[in-house]
Amino acid sequence: MKAIVNVYLKEGVLDPQGKAVHHALGSIGFDNVSDVRIGKQIILELNSTDKEKAKEELDEMSQTLLANTVIEDYDIEIVE
Amino acid sequence: MKAIVNVYLKEGVLDPQGKAVHHALGSIGFDNVSDVRIGKQIILELNSTDKEKAKEELDEMSQTLLANTVIEDYDIEIVE
Structure with missing residues (x-):
């Protein structure tokens, strides 16, 4: 099972x-952007079949x- | 418009x-994981209304x- 944790x-x-x-x-000429924030994406391969x-x-x-x-939020996505 | 670029x-x-x-x-006891890869998530706020x-x-x-x-792939998501 593949899962993604966005932090x-x-x-x-x-930031x-x-x-x-x-x-x-x-x-470099991209004036159209009003804000940028950078996060981490952690992609995990799990030996598990139970989604819950x-x-x-x-x-x-x-x-x-x-x-x-303390300073970060995260969300969890099960991809497949 | 909010957009996310995953790199x-x-x-x-x-990695x-x-x-x-x-x-x-x-x-720390999580033996259930067979692989971990780490990417970047770049969250941009754009002054634009045209999605395309x-x-x-x-x-x-x-x-x-x-x-x-050369070493990275990316995908683009328009969130709202």
Whole structure:
């Protein structure tokens, strides 16, 4: 089973990497962008067939390791 | 308009960050994972209403700046 955990900074948390990309896009002529934020996408291959159990496990993984829940939010997607 | 560009390493390209996370997950008891790969998620806010034009522009942005197309693939999603 393939799952994706998207981890991104909470609203209001400063994102210097996003700001740098925003600035770089502007400097090569893409003026149409008003904001850029950068997150992580963690793609996991699981040896599991039970979707519900997998979701619970992914939630636990995210809380303990994948995301820093003080400044980051995450969402979990089961792809197949 | 909100758009998301997901940038991830091509199949076959070594992903040390993913390997580290895989190992860390194993060491805290998540043995159920067979592979981990890590990508970037770039969330853009665009001053644009034309979806088709936005997609073209995002494709250009990805090719020139957001992704290194030698080792990375990307996909574009218009969210709203």
